[in-house]
Amino acid sequence: MRSKVGLGYRREMVTLNEQLMSADIDFIEVAPENWMRMSKAYQAPLKELASHKELSTHGLSLSLGSPDPLDIGFVKEVKKFLDDFNVTHYTEHLSYCSAKGHMYDLMPIPFSEDAVMYVAERIRQVQDILERPIAIENVSYYLQTGSEMTELEFTQSVIAESGCHLLLDVNNVYVNSINHNYDAQSFIKSMPTKSIVYGHIAGHYDEADDLKVDTHGSPVIDQVWSLLEYAYKCHGVFPTLLERDFNIPPLRELELELAQITNIQRRFNNNGN
Amino acid sequence: MAIDKHASSNSTEQTQSDVTDHQSLKLELAKAIRDPNFNHSFEQRRIAIYQELFFNNIEGFCGSGFPVLKSIFVEETSTSLKSMADFTEANLWLSLVRRFLIFSENHSPYFVDIAEQFLTFLAQDTYFQKYLEKFLWALELAHYEWVELNVSLQDLATTDLELQNLKDFITKATNRFKVADSAWALAYQYPVHTISSKVCDVIEPTPTFLVVYLNEEHEVAFIQTNAHLIQLLNCIETRESVDYEYLDIWFTKNHPSVTKADRQTFLNDALRDCVTKGIIICQA
Numbered sequence: 001m002r003s004k005v006g007l008g009y010r011r012e013m014v015t016l017n018e019q020l021m022s023a024d025i026d027f028i029e030v031a032p033e034n035w036m037r038m039s040k041a042y043q044a045p046l047k048e049l050a051s052h053k054e055l056s057t058h059g060l061s062l063s064l065g066s067p068d069p070l071d072i073g074f075v076k077e078v079k080k081f082l083d084d085f086n087v088t089h090y091t092e093h094l095s096y097c098s099a100k101g102h103m104y105d106l107m108p109i110p111f112s113e114d115a116v117m118y119v120a121e122r123i124r125q126v127q128d129i130l131e132r133p134i135a136i137e138n139v140s141y142y143l144q145t146g147s148e149m150t151e152l153e154f155t156q157s158v159i160a161e162s163g164c165h166l167l168l169d170v171n172n173v174y175v176n177s178i179n180h181n182y183d184a185q186s187f188i189k190s191m192p193t194k195s196i197v198y199g200h201i202a203g204h205y206d207e208a209d210d211l212k213v214d215t216h217g218s219p220v221i222d223q224v225w226s227l228l229e230y231a232y233k234c235h236g237v238f239p240t241l242l243e244r245d246f247n248i249p250p251l252r253e254l255e256l257e258l259a260q261i262t263n264i265q266r267r268f269n270n271n272g273n
Numbered sequence: 274m275a276i277d278k279h280a281s282s283n284s285t286e287q288t289q290s291d292v293t294d295h296q297s298l299k300l301e302l303a304k305a306i307r308d309p310n311f312n313h314s315f316e317q318r319r320i321a322i323y324q325e326l327f328f329n330n331i332e333g334f335c336g337s338g339f340p341v342l343k344s345i346f347v348e349e350t351s352t353s354l355k356s357m358a359d360f361t362e363a364n365l366w367l368s369l370v371r372r373f374l375i376f377s378e379n380h381s382p383y384f385v386d387i388a389e390q391f392l393t394f395l396a397q398d399t400y401f402q403k404y405l406e407k408f409l410w411a412l413e414l415a416h417y418e419w420v421e422l423n424v425s426l427q428d429l430a431t432t433d434l435e436l437q438n439l440k441d442f443i444t445k446a447t448n449r450f451k452v453a454d455s456a457w458a459l460a461y462q463y464p465v466h467t468i469s470s471k472v473c474d475v476i477e478p479t480p481t482f483l484v485v486y487l488n489e490e491h492e493v494a495f496i497q498t499n500a501h502l503i504q505l506l507n508c509i510e511t512r513e514s515v516d517y518e519y520l521d522i523w524f525t526k527n528h529p530s531v532t533k534a535d536r537q538t539f540l541n542d543a544l545r546d547c548v549t550k551g552i553i554i555c556q557a
Contacts, residue, residue: 033382033383033384034384034385036383037383037385038385038426039426039427039428040428041428041429041491042426060384061382061383061384062382063382065299066299067296067299067300071382074382096299098303099299099300099302099303099304100300100303100378101377101378101379101380102379102380102381102382103303103306103307103327103331103374103379104327104330104331104334104379104384104387105323105326105327105330107299107302107303107306107323108302109295109299110295110298110299112295114294114295115295118295118296142319142322142323143302143315143316143319143320143322143323145298145299145301145302145315146295146298207322211318211322213322213326
């Protein structure tokens with residue numbers, strides 16, 4: 001039931017629509033900001049694909065943790081998009097991308113009790129407008145700006161306080177565990193099982209031995225595959241989506257990675273896990 | 274990705290004092306990312322990663338929105354501009370993108386709006402004004418490139434083919450004309466459509482009238498035209514939609530010395546040509 005594989009869909013992939021429709025892919029995911037408010041001609045490939053595959057969304061600009069006011073007008077436009085495209089999930093990053101204006105990339109929220117309360121209230125506000133729960137993603141970060149609590153405590157508290165769901169990004173857990181020197185498995189294990197709607201898996205860039213950058217520009221590495229397996233062991237199998245945003249290879253290469261997700265999921269299902 | 278080699282090799286992270294409230298920390302981090310000269314309290318090696326990620330991201334959107342402007346301004350360095358140059362980055366282009374990142378309060382959550390916000394910023398930036406004395410055509414070129422981007426994102430609306438086949442469809446009293454959303458009528462002081470890094474030193478002011486539009490293949494196309502056609506398109510655009518009789522009266526009022534035959538030839542040819550190209554939509 002929970003064995004689904006997904007692929008992040010990008011504008012560069014519109015020429016692959018025919019292949020994607022017949023591929024072993026259960027769902028696709030888009031950044032809604034890149035498709036909303038666009039012309040019908042621009043949206044047509046997504047409309048076509050979404051009539052064959054389940055569609056999820058992974059937002060970039062909501063800026064949940066931002067000191068700037070929540071953009072209510074934008075949230076309402078998101079709602080319209082979710083309805084128009086029959087979207088199953090709206091997910092966003094547990095981060096902020098604006099402070100006195102948009103900066104179009106993700107910054108880490110300080111890990112503090114006040115910040116938990118602040119972001120949880122904004123998540124509840126978004127959920128009220130959208131009339132459905134959203135899922136937040138644990139983001140990769142390269143700098144910790146608050147040390148009142150750990151990333152784990154921060155993430156758990158936000159989920160508990162806001163009642164939102166979790167999009168568990170396994171690659172981000174790996175990257176952060178290296179960059180901030182913590183145990184990836186215990187982080188995965190401590191995530192609330194019932195909150196997980198699906199997972200992300202991706203490749204990253206090695207800046208240095210102790211510094212990894214989450215670029216989504218290369219294949220998934222073995223350690224991250226192992227961590228995904230461990231996550232299934234802890235929480236049972238959950239739908240898992242491959243993200244590839246740069247250096248996009250031929251589809252058959254991505255299909256190999258998708259098949260690997262399927263294989264790991266089957267192994268757990270066959271073992272009765 | 275280059276990081277600051279002079280930064281401490283100690284990987285232990287600096288964290289802020291817990292008494293600093295979360296909103297101040299968020300603002301400080303944002304400022305440190307926007308402006309490399311901002312004095313911050315974070316570990317430099319880690320801030321450098323964010324600075325590079327954010328700058329490259331914004332630069333990518335600006336560069337793809339304004340490819341010609343970029344190709345010219347990346348060549349403008351301290352060597353070429355001599356005493357005029359007071360860059361924070363390697364060239365004029367990168368310095369403008371840096372200023373955009375530091376000073377522009379961008380309110381659109383849509384990535385596609387970054388180009389328009391960059392254009393608005395350039396038009397208002399006092400620092401850029403002094404360079405405009407040398408590159409007089411730069412704002413018009415930037416506007417033209419932005420129009421091309423905007424047109425590329427529009428839907429293509431066309432006139433019913435059967436209507437086009439009617440012999441007298443242009444002059445039919447019940448037909449109404451409107452300018453397509455995918456067409457822009459433009460009047461510039463410089464020949465923006467001819468500017469490139471090869472010829473940017475010899476651009477002379479020349480009244481330039483262009484229409485940028487989506488053609489049948491949904492590609493961005495342009496025609497170079499005259500002031501009369503631009504005025505006609507502006508007249509239709511500002512009134513949303515008009516009929517032939519209205520245009521006939523409007524033209525007579527604006528050009529009283531033109532003969533009836535010349536006037537009708539102009540109107541009929543202009544409307545027929547624009548409808549065929551998809552610049553004007555004709556509705557029965």
